[in-house]
Amino acid sequence: MFALGCLALIVLPLLGFIAGLVMGGQGAGLWGAGIGLIAALLMSATAALALVKAGRKR
Structure with missing residues (x-):
């Protein structure tokens, strides 16, 4: 689960940038990358x- 959060830090901003770039140009690509980064940070x-x-249960 922790590795998925780390991998998402790389993958989601790239996917957001590509999706924004395709849909609305360079400005939208940067916004998409920012939104992808925020989503990945929340996942992590x-x-x-x-x-x-889980570690605190005693």
Whole structure:
């Protein structure tokens, strides 16, 4: 699960950039990359939080 969050940090901004570039040009590509990066950061934070909560059970 943690590896999926790390991989998403690379893949989602690239996919967002390509989708935005195809749909609306360079400006939309940058916005798409930003949105993809925010989504990937949220996924990574969620995975890290789940690992912390799982480790605290005693």
